[in-house]
Amino acid sequence: MTKKVTFDSEVSENLLVALKEAQAKFGYLSPALMIELARSLDVPVNEVYGVASFYSFLNIKPLGKNIIRICRSVPCYLRKNHAIIETVEREIGIKPGETSHDSRFSFELTNCIGLCDRAPAMLVNSDVHVDLTPSKILQILQSYK
């Protein structure tokens, strides 16, 4: 039986804004949520899915409480981002695309985040972490509950 999702009466008519608000409220954009959003906005479900699946920061599968996004683009690659990726893999025990068993962290590789002069760099949620070295990773991760 699918869980019923209900929205407050005020759902933004702007689909992207509505999806962001729904994600902030419910954690991620489940099929049930997207179906309900389609109904409230009177748009086809595939249109909702089309927008939800387009953007990197919209999550259509459950993610952990904290999302680590390590940049994989060329400038960070030139500054040894692989060492940071390997360190995070080791510290949390998951590979990119996975979520830790305790749901504390999800781990993704992302494209250029505009921190190239302080590479290698990553985002954890909206927090910027730059000038990374493997030795800095543990302390950074420990600061996220």
Add this chain to the structure above:
Amino acid sequence: MPQTKIVLRNCGFIDPRRISTSLRRDGFKALEKARQMTPEEVIKEVKVSGLRGRGGAGFPCGIKWEGARNSPAEEKYVICNADEGEAGTFKDRYILENDPFTLIEGLSIAGYAVGARQGYIYLRYEYHDLLSLLEDAVNQARQLQLLAGFDVAIREGAGAYVCGEESALMESIEGRRGEPRYRPPFPTVAGLWQKPTIINNVETLMNIPPIILKGGHWFSDIGTERSKGTKVFSVSGDVARPGVYELVLGTPLRELVEDLALAPNVKMVQIGGATGRILPSGLMDTPLAFENVLGAGAVTVFDETRDVIDIVYRTMEFLADESCGKCTPCRQGTEVMVETLERFCRGKGSKKDIKALQDLSNTMMLTSLCGLGQAAPFAVLDTLEHFRDDYERRTLDN
């Protein structure tokens, strides 16, 4: 050559959280002056300046504004493109972090010139940590009655490189997938919500207050024949001093890469990010200008240890990943290029592959719907021209 700070003149000299520090350095004086001119006079000054867009396309700013001015409509919009997603580009982030006030002023002058009462700053979601700083800067300007009937709202992206393309950006603000539109009509005729709209890069708008205060002629005296003013470069990669540098347009690449950024040795430089051109070290005296190579000014330096094919493969991977999927030449073309380059990485390329890459490049440049697909082949074409041996060494029929 030392830097010439026009765009960056306030960075490090004001507190980006306090508008009073900006006002002390002529903040909002240009907006005041602009409002005493007619909108047509403002546009004329920008045309005289020769200012071209700083986001990569280099379209003449004054002509764009004139187009919107001349489009009759009750509502018009001005948008600041802060989606800065091109690989290796971080100058707009630096500007937003250090001088949001001049940007707001530039956007307000744009609004006055074209007849728009509403401006938007489209901020990439990866810069979400800057949102409160920007909102606060707008609030301070509003509270001091500096905006006079013009309002600025911030709209955030949600993670999509292609939303830096102006029509995809508008689709995103409207709440849809960030897929570029067919043009015509162009934004100045039918843009955001089908109203006349101008979209300008952060850096472009930063140039507007100085141009209004000092005049278009002052600006057009700086730079080259077809590239006026300065450009803010984002330097990264194999250099001792990565960072943001502002130089007069026409400065040779070598001065930026070797004298300022201190690259110890150079094999090649990628100028303009993933959709940029690649110059071998032998062409380092090339002047940085629209006439030659520029883009949005991402300068990524590769030293002698770097593998050309590996870099081109990763560049193509980025573009294939970010392709919106709407048009076939880009959606399929970027994927085929990635597959082909991956074979070269493994030493299993062929002469047929090289011909296929060239043919595919021509098709993508001619028929892709937007700049992503049109410029995607540049890294491949430039390296085939300057580093042909690297490809041939990786072919089976060698």
